[in-house]
Every structure is written in C-alpha cells, then in structure tokens.
Amino acid sequence: MSGATQDLLLRDARLPGAGTPADVLVSAGRVAALRPAGTVRRDGAAEVRLGGRWLRPALWDEHVHFTQWVIRRGRLDLSGTGSAAEVLAIVRAAPPGAGMLVGYGFRDGLWPDPPSLAGLDSVAPDRPVALVSGDLHCGWLNSRAAALLGVTVDASGLARETPWIGALHRLDVETAPGVAAYRAAAQDAARLGVVGIVDFENADNLRDWPARVAAGVTSLRVEASIWPSRLAAAAERGQRTGLPLDEQGLVTVGRLKIVADGSLNTRTALCWEPYPGMDPAGPHACGMQSVAPDELRELLAAARRAGIEVAVHAIGDRANAEVLDAFEASGVRGVIEHAQLVSAGDFARFGRLGVVASVQPEHAMDDRDLADRYWHGRTGRAFAFRSLHEGGATVRLGSDAPVSPLDPWLAISAAVTRSRGGREAWHPEQRLPREVALAASARGRTRVAAGDVADLMVLDQDPAVLDEERLRDVGVAGTLLAGRWTWNALGR
Structure with missing residues (x-):
C-alpha cells in the first residue's frame, strides 16, 4: 500500500459533526487518532496546522x-459550437498540417443544420479530419479520415456506436499521449x-x-x-x-x-x-x-x-x-x-x-x-x-x-x-x-474516523453548508492519499 513513511499530525482540523476543532494523527497510511485540539503528541511526526479548515474524506x-480526458487537451475544441456551420468554420481555420486533424466536443442533437460528408470534405480536401462527439458515441469524418480509419460513412459523414468505437480506439492508439x-x-x-x-x-x-x-x-x-x-x-x-x-x-x-x-x-x-x-x-x-x-x-x-x-x-x-x-x-x-x-x-x-x-x-x-x-x-x-x-x-x-x-x-x-x-x-x-x-x-x-485509510481532503470551506452558487468551486487546500500529500497548498 502506498503510504507516508513519517507520521503526520494535522492540528486544528474541523470535522463534520464535531463541535470543536480536533487534532488528527495519521500513521502507516491510516487515521490513528482523533482527539480535541492540542491534546495529541507524537514525537517525530510532521505537524501541519490546518487553522480551522475542514477535514473530510477525499473524493472519487x-x-x-482517462486517456480520452488526457488526449482532449490536445484536440481541436468544438464544445462551444451550436451548428454544423460553426464546426466547419473552426475546421477551416485550423492551423495547417499533414497529419490527421482531430476535434472533440460537438453535440449535433439540437443543430439547425445537419452534418454532411460533403461539407467536411470541402473545408479540408487535402487532410483527414476526424471529429469526436461530446458523448464519444459518434464521429464526424471526412472521406480521407474514414478511409484511414476503415469506417464506412453515409452522406452525413457520421459513424455511430460499434463501428465508431472501434475507430476511436484506433485513433487513440495513434495519438497516445506520453x-x-x-x-x-x-x-x-x-x-x-x-x-x-x-x-x-x-x-x-x-x-x-x-x-x-x-x-x-x-x-x-x-x-x-x-x-x-x-x-x-x-x-x-x-x-x-x-x-x-x-x-x-x-x-x-x-x-x-x-x-x-x-x-x-x-x-x-x-x-x-x-x-x-x-x-x-x-x-x-x-x-x-x-x-x-x-x-x-x-x-x-x-x-x-x-x-x-x-x-x-x-x-x-x-x-x-x-x-x-x-x-x-x-x-x-x-x-x-x-x-x-x-x-x-x-x-x-x-x-x-x-x-x-x-x-x-x-x-x-x-x-x-x-x-x-x-x-x-x-x-x-x-x-x-x-x-x-x-x-x-x-x-x-x-x-x-x-x-x-x-x-x-x-x-x-x-x-x-x-x-x-x-x-x-x-x-x-x-x-x-x-x-x-x-x-x-x-x-x-x-466523516473521518479512526482506523480509516487516510484518504483525506482539506477544505477552506464546509461544503455541507456552502451557498449553492459556490458549490461548484470549493477551495481544496490539500489532498492526502494514504497519508501522503498529493496536493498541498498549506505549507509545513
């Protein structure tokens, strides 16, 4: 099990359901003790003062x-488009290149104009173009990309479900990130x-x-x-x-x-x-x-x-x-x-x-x-x-x-x-x-409990009572995985 080699003492933590701050001792990757603030002593432990910040179980x-998530960062962003015409304009304006142009994020369900093979061919006649839908379940391909990926498309240029999923996998292998x-x-x-x-x-x-x-x-x-x-x-x-x-x-x-x-x-x-x-x-x-x-x-x-x-x-x-x-x-x-x-x-x-x-x-x-x-x-x-x-x-x-x-x-x-x-x-x-x-x-x-694996997060505010409009952007000051910091904005 991945874990810290040194004990960690988190002082002045606020815990859900507790009325007063607590000290939390983490040892061998687990929560070893939770006691009132100022009462825990452990020689050799690294001490971090949370200053009344909230300590909760970390998230999954x-x-x-994950590969799609990583790759998305390097693909042409189509997430803000509202029509086939808007997508074609983005593709037309893309920087020139010899390799396949890959975009991600179009959602055609409410478009006023349908996607077409002819349209995508016209804006990129000399370059393969593969556009991945926002839900990953279909792709919009021009003729060159369809041939390279071995996919049959109709006049819409769309490939859906099983044939497309196979093509997407081949596309990911070719563009695998480091x-x-x-x-x-x-x-x-x-x-x-x-x-x-x-x-x-x-x-x-x-x-x-x-x-x-x-x-x-x-x-x-x-x-x-x-x-x-x-x-x-x-x-x-x-x-x-x-x-x-x-x-x-x-x-x-x-x-x-x-x-x-x-x-x-x-x-x-x-x-x-x-x-x-x-x-x-x-x-x-x-x-x-x-x-x-x-x-x-x-x-x-x-x-x-x-x-x-x-x-x-x-x-x-x-x-x-x-x-x-x-x-x-x-x-x-x-x-x-x-x-x-x-x-x-x-x-x-x-x-x-x-x-x-x-x-x-x-x-x-x-x-x-x-x-x-x-x-x-x-x-x-x-x-x-x-x-x-x-x-x-x-x-x-x-x-x-x-x-x-x-x-x-x-x-x-x-x-x-x-x-x-x-x-x-x-x-x-x-x-x-x-x-x-x-x-x-x-x-x-x-809640954090003694004996739990120390997968924990430190928050600037309590999400249990935070205003609804601020719940999308809760400040995370630290994250612990089995007692090891994977994110720490607190200092020591």
Missing part, C-alpha cells in the same frame, strides 16, 4: 475515460480533492495502469476496467476484482465493462418509445441495442465465474429494464452506469436487486434541452437521482470525463441544485440531499 470519480500528460492530469485531479478513479477506457487497462504508476503517475488510486474482448485472458490470469496490480497498491482490477445501448445525443439510447422525427417502423427508431439480452447474460455468468464484478452502460429506459432483468435472472449484483432514463416501476428494482446506480449529474445540465426534445413527456424520470436514491439504490457520482470535466464538485453541485449558469432548476424534485451527494462522491464516507 466513479466513471472516467506519461507526462497522464501525470499532469492526475495531479490536476488531486488538486480537486480526488484520490481515486474508475477508468473505463477501452484499452488494456490491467497492463497500462501499472506501467504508468511505475513511471510516476502516483497521485490517484485506479480501478482498472476490463472490456469483454479481454475478459477471457483476465480470467485465465486469475485477475479478480480488487486484486492489486502494482507494488504500491494504487491499481486494482476493476469491473467488466459492458455497453448495452448508445447515447441520448446520438439518439441511440435504447428506449421503449421512438425518437421524434424517426420512422417508427425503422430498425433504430427507439435506439440501438449494443448487446443482445442472451449475450449479456452469458457475459454476466462468465464474469461471475472469474470473480470479476460487472458494470453495464445503460442509458435508455428499455436498456435499463433489460439490464435489470439480466441482473435479476443471474443473481449478479452489479453497477448500472448512467441510468439516465428509467421506467417508473424500475427505480425500486435497483434497491431490491442491490444494483449500484453510477450517475453523472453534470450530464443532466449538458443534456436537459436534448432530453426535453427527444424524451418529451418523460423527463420527470430522466436523470432521476432522487428517485434512484429513494428506490434504495446505492448512488455513486462520476463525470464520464471527457464527456464532462473530471471535477467531482461539478457533479455534486449539479446533483444538489439541478441548475447551472443561472438557469431555473430542471426538475428540482430530483435533487439529491447535499450529504447524500457528498457521500456518493466519497464512496459512502461522510
């Missing part, structure tokens, strides 16, 4: 695509109070993450996911969920990641009702099923035999129902990632089946207008965090970075306020209670 981001970029991104997360991530990158995570730690990416714990194509090999090696993969104990085997459907922006999330404007008799009028129910059950069974836990991407209400059916039939207790649209009768099934709802509240702020259009009449059960919580689900918060930023405070704020940028709260009845949201970002921990 329960859903990231270890310094991973180290910087991990350090940025630590500055926000983050000590751990669940990485769902479609890559050989069980190999890649121990190598990154060995190369100095040591600011985060990582639960490294397995995708179905690598399940058999992981099972053969005996790599069970929770098994440490590096000498420092920072990386552990995570869950099998299964994708059951698509996304809202791409109109491929699998729903019971057709999308507006789609031919009701068409093959994908209600979205797309990425894995058939029988295949899903087979994967669940294989994972269970191997001792590997399961996380299933499900966004539409039909996809969520089918995944819950598979969990119930197999007896597997797993995680549903996203759970964006859930049938009214299925909220209680989360609790009854012991299924964790891993949700990304900032998506509700990004997609509220899309939901109002494409899930009209159903948005009372869209991004329904309160209903999931009251249905008995264990709720965990994440970002799905790069789809939204790797910043748990944005997720906490969105879950608590259902608002951003001064807009009226969207379905405020689905707000999560503040302490529930804080706990959902800290693996259920709300």
